Each structure stands twice: as structure tokens, then as C-alpha cells.
Amino acid sequence: xxxxxxxxxxxxxxxxxxxxxxxxxxxxxxxxxxxxxxxxxxxxxxxxxxxxxxxxxxxxxxxxxxxxxxxxxxxxxxxxxxxxxxxxxxxxxxxxxxxxxxxxxxxxxxxxxxxxxxxxxxxxxxxxxxxxxxxxxxxxxxxxxxxxxxxxxxxxxxxxxxxxxxxxxxxxxxxxxxxxxxxxxxxxxxxxxxxxxxxxxxxxxxxxxxxxxxxxxxxxxxxxxxxxxxxxxxxxxxxxxxxxxxxxxxxxxxxxxxxxxxxxxxxxxxxxxxxxxxxxxxxxxxxxxxxxxxxxxxxxxxxxxxxxxxxx
Amino acid sequence: xxxxxxxxxxxxxxxxxxxxxxxxxxxxxxxxxxxxxxxxxxxxxxxxxxxxxxxxxxxxxxxxxxxxxxxxxxxxxxxxxxxxxxxxxxxxxxxxxxxxxxxxxxxxxxxxxxxxxxxxxxxxxxxxxxxxxxxxxxxxxxxxxxxxxxxxxxxxxxxxxxxxxxxxxxxxxxxxxxxxxxxxxxxxxxxxxxxxxxxxxxxxxxxxxxxxxxxxxxxxxxxxxxxxxxxxxxxxxxxxxxxxxxxxxxxxxxxxxxxxxxxxxxxxxxxxxxxxxxxxxxxxxxxxxxxxxxxxxxxxxxxxxxxxxxxxxxxxxxxxxxxxxxxxxxxxxxxxxxxxxxxxxxxxxxxxxxxxxxxxxxxxxxxxxxxxxxxxxxxxxxxxxxxxxxxxx
Numbered sequence: 001x002x003x004x005x006x007x008x009x010x011x012x013x014x015x016x017x018x019x020x021x022x023x024x025x026x027x028x029x030x031x032x033x034x035x036x037x038x039x040x041x042x043x044x045x046x047x048x049x050x051x052x053x054x055x056x057x058x059x060x061x062x063x064x065x066x067x068x069x070x071x072x073x074x075x076x077x078x079x080x081x082x083x084x085x086x087x088x089x090x091x092x093x094x095x096x097x098x099x100x101x102x103x104x105x106x107x108x109x110x111x112x113x114x115x116x117x118x119x120x121x122x123x124x125x126x127x128x129x130x131x132x133x134x135x136x137x138x139x140x141x142x143x144x145x146x147x148x149x150x151x152x153x154x155x156x157x158x159x160x161x162x163x164x165x166x167x168x169x170x171x172x173x174x175x176x177x178x179x180x181x182x183x184x185x186x187x188x189x190x191x192x193x194x195x196x197x198x199x200x201x202x203x204x205x206x207x208x209x210x211x212x213x214x215x216x217x218x219x220x221x222x223x224x225x226x227x228x229x230x231x232x233x234x235x236x237x238x239x240x241x242x243x244x245x246x247x248x249x250x251x252x253x254x255x256x257x258x259x260x261x262x263x264x265x266x267x268x269x270x271x272x273x274x275x276x277x278x279x280x281x282x283x284x285x286x287x288x289x290x291x292x293x294x295x296x297x298x299x300x301x302x303x304x305x306x307x308x309x310x311x312x
Numbered sequence: 313x314x315x316x317x318x319x320x321x322x323x324x325x326x327x328x329x330x331x332x333x334x335x336x337x338x339x340x341x342x343x344x345x346x347x348x349x350x351x352x353x354x355x356x357x358x359x360x361x362x363x364x365x366x367x368x369x370x371x372x373x374x375x376x377x378x379x380x381x382x383x384x385x386x387x388x389x390x391x392x393x394x395x396x397x398x399x400x401x402x403x404x405x406x407x408x409x410x411x412x413x414x415x416x417x418x419x420x421x422x423x424x425x426x427x428x429x430x431x432x433x434x435x436x437x438x439x440x441x442x443x444x445x446x447x448x449x450x451x452x453x454x455x456x457x458x459x460x461x462x463x464x465x466x467x468x469x470x471x472x473x474x475x476x477x478x479x480x481x482x483x484x485x486x487x488x489x490x491x492x493x494x495x496x497x498x499x500x501x502x503x504x505x506x507x508x509x510x511x512x513x514x515x516x517x518x519x520x521x522x523x524x525x526x527x528x529x530x531x532x533x534x535x536x537x538x539x540x541x542x543x544x545x546x547x548x549x550x551x552x553x554x555x556x557x558x559x560x561x562x563x564x565x566x567x568x569x570x571x572x573x574x575x576x577x578x579x580x581x582x583x584x585x586x587x588x589x590x591x592x593x594x595x596x597x598x599x600x601x602x603x604x605x606x607x608x609x610x611x612x613x614x615x616x617x618x619x620x621x622x623x624x625x626x627x628x629x630x631x632x633x634x635x636x637x638x639x640x641x642x643x644x645x646x647x648x649x650x651x652x653x654x655x656x657x658x659x660x661x662x663x664x665x666x667x668x669x670x671x672x673x674x675x676x677x678x679x680x681x682x683x684x685x686x687x688x689x690x691x692x693x694x695x696x697x698x699x700x701x702x703x704x705x
Contacts, residue, residue, distance in 0.1 A: 043515060045384065045512045045513065047380065054524065055524040058520050058522075058523045058524060059523060059524045059526065060523040060524065060525045060526065060529050061523075061529070062523075063520035063523065065518070065520055066518060067518055068512040068513070068514075068518045068519050068520070068521075069512075069518075069519075069520040069521065070379075070380060070383050070384075070512060070520075070521040070522055071521070071522035071523070071524075072376055072379045072380065072403065072406050072410075072522055073376065073402055073403060073406060075372070076372065076373060076376035076403070078373075079338075079368060079372070079373035079376035079377045079380070080376045080377065080379060080380040081380060082338075082366065082368075082373075082377050082380065083336065083338060083366070083376065083377030083378060083379060083380025083381035083382075083384070083388070084380040084381065084383070084384040084512060084513075085380075086336045086338070086364045086366050086377065086380075086381050086386070087335060087336055087364075087380070087381040087382075087384030087385060087386035087388070087512075087513060088384065088513060089364050090335035090336050090362075090363070090364040090381075090386050091335065091384075091385060091386055091513060093362060093364075094335070094362070097385075097513055097515075099513075099515040101513060118369060118370060118373070119369075119370075119372070119373050119376065121369065122368055122369030122370070122373055123373075125369070126366070126367070126368075
């Protein structure tokens with residue numbers, strides 16, 4: 001089935017407008033992009049971790065969710081969704097339910113990489129027929145831009161402050177997609193908002209329609225936390241991919257496959273310079289910090305090419 | 313005909329689970345509740361039940377998956393003890409506020425630290441304000457009966473609250489006891505089908521569960537939970553009456569033992585009530601008018617019933633198998649004394665903390681507590697309201 005941008009964008013929204021996410025928030029875009037990969041006749045139950053997405057889309061007595069939706073807490077989107085999916089199997093096998101349902105769990109990077117990591121790992125290992133989608137904005141944005149294990153090196157956050165004794169976050173980001181791929185689940189992919197959203201759509205479609213556990217890591221920028229004008233989101237995402245800071249790939253039944261290889265891999269500055277969280281790196285004397293980030297990106301890119309069987 | 317058997321408390325609850333055949337059971341093993349998920353796993357492996365058993369990676373996930381499952385429309389159970397219940401803590405409140413009638417077999421064990429695997433009530437007492445109904449068993453028979461009734465209580469439309477069916481770790485859970493069981497079909501008929509009015513997996517109507525509740529609504533929702541807990545009092549008695557018609561075994565909020573003319577009373581929870589009844593018998597033989605109130609239902613708390621039963625005694629020993637470090641006594645002590653206020657004005661009360669971390673409670677220990685009551689009455693002393701029983705000083 002060929003991807004048709006116009007058709008996809010004409011589908012009825014499963015996440016209604018009128019929610020309270022910030023203008024230009026990556027979370028809402030990620031959710032709508034993933035839910036468009038549900039077929040029109042498919043029902044779904046959506047789970048969300050506590051976070052921007054949850055507090056902005058389901059504030060009593062309103063809900064933006066046209067599908068059934070459950071939020072339980074911050075660190076348990078994986079486990080909660082696994083319970084819903086288990087109930088589905090129980091009710092289906094007992095003949096109490098005759099509809100097909102899909103199960104999609106959302107969590108921000110805080111709820112996924114960090115506090116919800118165990119719950120996610122458990123749900124993936126048990127092989128529930130569900131998709132876990134991390135909308136990764138690289139810090140705890142809901143509580144006010146604190147560092148996470150997803151935050152890139154030297155980024156400024158409110159708990160990896162920049163000052164004369166610190167150039168921002170000291171550690172590199174955790175490669176969560178690789179960690180989840182090591183669970184040997186049928187489908188893992190990393191994507192973001194690129195071009196006409198084909199990459200996100202196709203990966204979401206595969207994730208939703210692959211039996212068993214699937215994981216999507218969607219880079220979903222936060223204009224507030226990354227400090228860039230909202231309207232620049234597509235440029236920021238494009239630069240993340242063209243610099244190989246955020247490579248697009250999938251792991252299908254253990255086979256790594258690169259989804260996109262930039263013709264001219266751009267220097268990391270092209271990504272960093274768009275964002276206020278890296279502004280301090282461009283002060284004179286900090287050249288070595290950028291060089292270090294570049295080295296890190298290059299090494300990880302080379303490792304990824306190797307995993308994907310690509311020439312270096 | 314009822315079935316006569318010999319079972320431990322864990323076996324009795326597992327037997328009831330097999331009879332109920334719930335839809336989903338997420339669970340994580342922890343001593344002394346571990347046998348329950350083991351039995352369920354074996355029942356599933358044998359094809360005796362078709363419950364979806366979800367062997368989660370922690371108790372936090374056990375309660376989270378239970379919330380997802382029950383909200384989805386499936387009858388869901390779990391079992392745990394001690395630190396396992398503590399790890400569920402956050403989610404216990406969520407289960408209650410989402411009004412999900414999950415049934416949890418709590419096999420009471422001391423909380424860490426220091427780590428200790430034996431019985432006291434610190435785990436479930438710590439969770440007493442989480443919005444769960446709590447019912448405590450004295451022995452395996454009660455563990456079985458309470459467990460079966462829990463579904464009917466929690467799932468009742470006027471209640472819709474989760475239920476913790478508690479029994480004492482090892483003492484009840486592992487000791488083998490004579491027991492009378494119901495036939496499978498009678499249990500199934502009594503418990504009935506679970507048909508929630510609202511659920512996630514309703515093809516006719518989507519549902520959002522667990523919304524962000526602002527200042528404009530949160531307090532109203534808490535009041536609704538409080539009303540549900542109040543409503544549970546009637547439902548608990550109604551269900552007990554129906555169960556009595558089926559089994560001949562009578563249950564209420566409390567069990568009164570030789571209280572009619574009692575001058576010295578004890579209020580106690582769980583397996584130690586059995587020991588205390590022996591102590592009461594021995595004291596009665598010596599001419600002491602001793603009596604006992606066993607608290608079966610702790611949440612909702614039967615304060616009026618307890619106060620009415622204590623009205624005419626001279627002194628009462630309130631027995632807590634949990635510390636609360638309030639410096640004025642344990643949780644049962646606080647609730648009982650609050651209930652007595654204005655009703656039992658002339659009753660002296662001593663709150664004893666006993667049996668922590670599995671410290672053995674013998675007939676003589678109980679008699680010692682009664683002895684202290686006699687002493688304060690005889691000397692007309694103002695009792696030290698908070699004492700330890702059976703501790704080396």
C-alpha cells in the first residue's frame with residue numbers, strides 16, 4: 001500500500017483538537033502520526049504515562065481521545081497497557097468480546113527511558129501484542145525541563161545547569177532503541193518528523209500490525225525546552241537526521257536496517273546551533289565540547305552502519 | 313454437600329481462585345504469598361482454569377496491570393505481601409480512585425526494615441487509607457470465605473472499590489487447618505459474572521480512565537469514594553447474609569466472643585484472635601469476666617459497632633500488630649479510641665503493640681494483657697495508654 005500524504009492527512013483525527021498541549025509540541029504530532037496508522041475499522045485502547053501528553057489531553061471532564069484511553073501513573077504505561085491487552089485476550093477467549101482491538105502505550109522520555117524503564121522492559125519481554133511509543137523530547141518537560149537519560153551531552157536543562165563550573169549535562173544519552181532491540185521483540189524503530197511523515201507512518205503501521213511487542217522511539221522536539229521558535233520544528237528534525245544525531249532505522253526480527261542515509265552528512269553544529277539549549281557551546285573556548293559531541297555522533301553512526309550492514 | 317478438607321490459608325485462597333476462575337491475574341512472587349501465583353500458574357498449565365496469568369516484573373507492575381485489566385472490563389485479582397504491597401502503594405490509591413473492584417489477597421507480613429519475613433500487620437495497616445476495603449481472616453476457613461465474598465462486595469454498583477482480603481502470613485497462610493469448602497458451581501453462582509457498566513473494551517462506547525483532576529473536581533471525587541466506602545457497610549452485611557444462607561457460616565463486621573457480660577475486653581485482628589479466645593476461656597474458668605472483639609472488617613471501620621460492644625466493660629485492651637510511630641499507639645488503637653469517645657466514657661483503654669515481625673503470641677501473653685486491665689481497674693489508675701507486649705526491655 002503506497003503512502004499517500006493527502007489521504008492520510010484527510011483521515012478523521014483520533015486525537016481531537018482543543019487539547020492543551022503547547023503550540024508546536026512534538027507530542028501531539030507524534031500521537032496523531034502514530035494513530036493515523038490504525039486502519040479506519042480498527043479499534044484501539046490508548047495508554048499514556050503521566051506527562052505533558054496526559055495532563056493536556058485528558059483533563060476532567062474533557063478528553064481529546066476518541067478511542068478508549070487510560071492513564072494510571074508516570075512509571076507504568078507499559079504495565080498498564082499490558083493489563084489492558086491481557087484483559088482483551090481473556091474476554092476474547094471467553095467469547096465476551098468479538099471486536100478486534102489494538103493497544104498503543106505512549107510515554108515521554110521520562111516515563112520511558114527512566115522511571116518507566118522497568119515497566120516497559122517487562123511488558124516487552126512478556127511479548128504483549130502492543131506498541132509502546134516513546135515521544136522523546138530529551139528531558140522532563142512536564143516538570144520544567146529537567147535532565148533525563150535521554151538528554152544529549154552538554155545540553156542545558158534546569159538540573160544540568162550551565163555555569164562556569166559546568167557545561168551542561170555531563171553524560172551522553174542512552175540508546176534506548178538499541179536497549180529495547182536487545183529484548184528480541186519483533187519490531188523496533190526510531191523515527192521523527194521528516195518530509196511528508198512517510199517514515200513515521202510506515203513504521204507506526206508496521207509496529208501496530210506486527211503481532212507481539214513493538215517499540216517506536218519518536219524524536220518529538222519541545223520548543224520550550226529546546227529553545228527554538230515553534231515554526232522551526234521541521235528544520236530541527238531534519239537537521240537531527242542529516243547530522244546523524246538522530247538516525248532513522250528499524251530492527252525487524254533482529255535484523256537492523258537503516259531507513260535513511262544522508263547524501264552529505266552535515267556537521268553537528270547544524271543541529272546544535274538552532275537550539276538555545278546548546279547556545280553556550282558556541283561561546284569562544286568551547287570548541288572542544290562541540291568537537292567531542294561530533295566525535296560521539298560519528299562513532300555511534302559508524303556503529304549503526306555496521307549493525308545495519310552498510311558500508312562505512 | 314460441602315467438601316471437608318485440610319488446607320493452608322494460601323491453598324484455601326488458591327482453591328477459591330480456581331473456583332472463581334477470574335479473567336486476569338497479574339502477580340509477582342513475595343514470601344509468604346508466593347504459593348498463590350504458583351498454584352494459579354499450575355492451574356493454568358493443567359487447563360483447570362483459563363485465567364490469563366501475567367507474571368509481571370514487580371508488584372508495582374502487578375497493580376498497574378491489574379488497573380489496566382480491570383478498567384478494560386476483566387475481573388482481575390492479584391496477591392502480595394509486605395514490601396510487595398509497599399511497592400504497589402502509589403497504585404493502590406489509583407485503583408481505588410478509578411473505582412476498580414480488584415481483589416487482592418494480602419498475606420500479612422512485616423514491612424522492611426529491618427527485613428523480616430514473618431507476620432505482622434504493618435503492610436496492610438500502612439495501606440489502610442488507600443481507599444481499599446480491608447477484611448481480615450482469623451484462619452483458613454475465614455480466608456476462603458472472605459475471599460469469595462470480596463468479589464460481590466467490591467463489584468456491587470453502590471461500592472465499586474477494590475478489596476484486600478487479608479490473612480496472617482505463615483500462621484494462617486502456611487499452617488494446615490480443617491476447612492469446609494463449597495462446590496465449584498455454588499461458588500460460581502454466588503460470585504456471578506463480572507459485568508461492569510463502563511469499561512475500556514466496550515465497542516459501543518469509548519471511555520477515558522484516569523483523567524487529570526483539577527481543583528474543581530478532585531474533592532468531589534474523593535467524597536464519592538468516601539460515600540462508596542460508607543455504602544460498603546450495608547453491602548458487606550447483605551453479602552454475608554447471603555453467604556450464611558449458602559454455608560451456614562455467619563459473618564459481620566466484628567465477632568463478639570463472650571462479650572455479653574464481659575468486664576474486661578480485648579479488641580484484636582487476625583489469627584491471634586484464636587489464641588485470645590483460649591485465653592478468654594481460661595480467664596473465665598478462673599472467674600474473670602473476659603471477652604473478645606475480633607475486628608473482621610477494618611475498612612470501612614465499624615466504629616459504632618465496636619463502641620456499642622465496649623460500652624459496659626470496665627477496661628479494654630486494644631491490640632495492634634503494627635507500629636505507627638505516632639508515640640500514642642497503633643492504628644487500631646487510634647480508630648477504636650476515637651470510636652469510643654463520647655460513648656465509652658468510663659472505660660479504661662490500653663493499646664498494646666504485640667507480635668511484630670512474627671514475635672510469637674501465646675495464651676499467657678494475652679492473659680498478661682488482661683492482667684494489666686484488671687490492675688488498672690483495681691487501682692483506679694490512669695493507664696499508660698500505649699504499651700508493648702512480649703518485648704524484651
